[in-house]
Amino acid sequence: MTTTMGAAIGEGDVAAFRDLHTRLGDAVEIAVRGKRDVIDLVLVAMFAGGHVLLEDVPGTGKTTLARAVAGALGGVSRRVQFTPDLLPSDVTGTSVYDPQTGQIRFRPGPVFANIVLADEINRAAAKTQSAMLEVMEERTVTVDGVGHAVPDPFLVVATQNPIDLDGTYRLPEAQLDRFMLRTSIGYPSVDDELDVLRPGSGAGRISAVQTVSSPREVSEYSRRLSLLHVADPILRYVSALGAATRSDSRLRLGASTRGLRTLVRCVQVYAASRGRHFAVPGDVQDLALPVLAHRLVLTREAVLSGVTTEEVLADVVSDVAVPKPA
Structure with missing residues (x-):
């Protein structure tokens, strides 16, 4: 990651990126109404080379969001429904015998796409979760000693239901740390929901998303x-x-150096999406919660008292002195 060293990106590049970011957001918002802040976070993760964890109840538009992003950038999207009997090879792919040629060939799994929706990732067993998270980190699938690179860009939008915990396998902290951002879509406003419900409106349809x-x-x-x-x-x-x-x-585990590096990387993209070729403290404050909250671990006492990592992080952001302009 380049910070203060190296050649800086120019104002013209930033202006062009801001225009692209706006066009992508507008295209996706045709399908996912009234959730521009969530769309912007997903786009930040995509341009920063990371992945997103959506914690939300069913029916809020997670699949629609992933498919709309893929449609807007003209890429390939795949959906994997995670279940307890899902095998690692069902996700990454496997070697199969081709009777026509008499040779063993690699059959790619659904991770070979630009946008991969890992639906209810916490319902898969730990081995399958690890296979998914490994390709997220390495961006390569190795089968029989041969590496197969996934497409670029490669964005995984993983979901988990925070309410229904029956038959789920909790993601360990080390695996949560692999996600660049964690956020939720939530229910739409009354006006946006009416727009989606109105017969013949065409709202929310993936086919309406234009490739930009x-x-x-x-x-x-x-x-x-x-x-x-x-x-x-x-x-x-x-x-x-x-x-x-x-x-x-209140925290048993604070933010790691990797988490802070991830925050800086997201800040770079976020600042450019706002039309600036430099970062400001407000960028850090806006992204601190979605980037860092899921990486923190509460003490047992804090959990029993009902404290959340979001509340702790909000206090930290409020207490730490903000650098003054030069």
Whole structure:
């Protein structure tokens, strides 16, 4: 990751990216009404090269969101319904015998797509979860000693139901840390829900989403945005937030260095989406909760008292001094 070192991205590049980001958001919002903030977070993760965990109840538009993003960028989308009997090879692919040629060939699994919806990932056994999270990290599937790269860009939108816990396998903290962002869609407003319910309105249909970009363009901007300038005071601010989580008595585990690096990477994309070629403290504050909250672990006493990691992180952001403009 490039921060203050290296050639910075220019204002013209930022202006072009902001236009692309807006067009992508507008295209996706045709299918997912009234959730622009969630759409923007998913786009941040996509351009930052990460993955998203959606904690939400069924029927809020998670599948629609993933398919709409894929449609807007002109990529391929796949959906995997995670169940207790799902095998790792059902996700990553396997070697099969071809009777016509008499040779063994690799049959790709559903992870070979630009956008992969891992639906109810916490319903799969730990081995299958690990196979999914491994390809998320490595972006390569290895079968019989041969590596197979997944497409670029590669975005996994994983979901889990926070209410129905029967038959689920909790994601360990080390695996949660693999997700760049965690957020939720939530129910729409009254007006947006009426718009979706109105017969013949066409709202929410994937077919209405227009392709406004390409996987190649997204990959190129992802690389260029890693050069966006992040000044030392902003980096010290991020470090101070991490140190504050590690010293908070309500937390058993604070933010890791990897989590803070992820926050900086997201800040680069977020700042550019706002039309700036530099980061400001407000970018860090806006992204701290979706990037860091799921990486924190509460003490037993804090859990019993009803405290959440979101509340702890909000207190930390409120208490840590914000760097002043130079």
